[in-house]
Each structure stands twice: as structure tokens, then as C-alpha cells.
Amino acid sequence: MKSVLEEVLDWSADRPSWQRDALRRVVLSGELTQEDIDALTAICKGEHGLTEKVQAQPLAKEHVPERRRRAQAVYLESIFHQKGVNALAENQTLKFVAGLTLISVGFHSGSFGYTGLLASGAYGSSNLWATFST
16 A cells, blocks of 8 residues: 555656656655745746756655554643633643544534644644653
């Protein structure tokens, strides 16, 4: 079974060179900087004869990290928040037992509390501290 990045690599084979170069940049650094955008713009312009042609460096197999066959699982042990999460008590630590599975299907009245706290943790929140173990 292929990883998501291997699937993206396969999909990108017939994409324009600037897109394949953009994918390489995102895979290697996680984001595009203004310098990257300027370079990608130069690649596009060069391909259409608007400026001197610039060689793109497309996403290739060597840019895709190898899948680890036996990666160690990561477990969330606890969450601490200082304040401002719905009606949850301030300065409270929520501890989890091993094997807990969280399924969130959207936020409805009264459901933001703990599931919202967990979702905030997934996307980074300054009011959230999480303890992980392997």
C-alpha cells in the first residue's frame, strides 16, 4: 500500500512543471515562502516565453520520505488548558486511558468542550498543552 506522498508523486507525473516543483518544495519544507512563489512564477513565465526559461526541479521519488514499516505508535496521555474552553473548568488536566478512540463528526450544541479542545490541539492552540508518550 502506498503512502499519501507516494500517491501524490504518482498523481503529479502529468502536472505542469511549476506544480511539480511546488510539490517538491512543500514536501521538503512544509510550506511555500515568498521566495518559492517568486521562483515558481519565474518557471511559469519562462515556460510561456515571457522571460528566460528557468529549469524546474520536480517532485521525485528521492524527495518522498521512506515509509517506516514498524513505526512506534504515539499516544495522547493528557491535555491541560488554562482558560477559555467553553464551560470547562480553568487550569484543568484531562487524562486519557490507553486505547481511547475519539470520533468527532462536527460540533453541535454543547459538544465543543473536550472534542473542541482535542481538535484545537491538532491544529495548534496557545491555550493547550498536551502530553504524549510512545
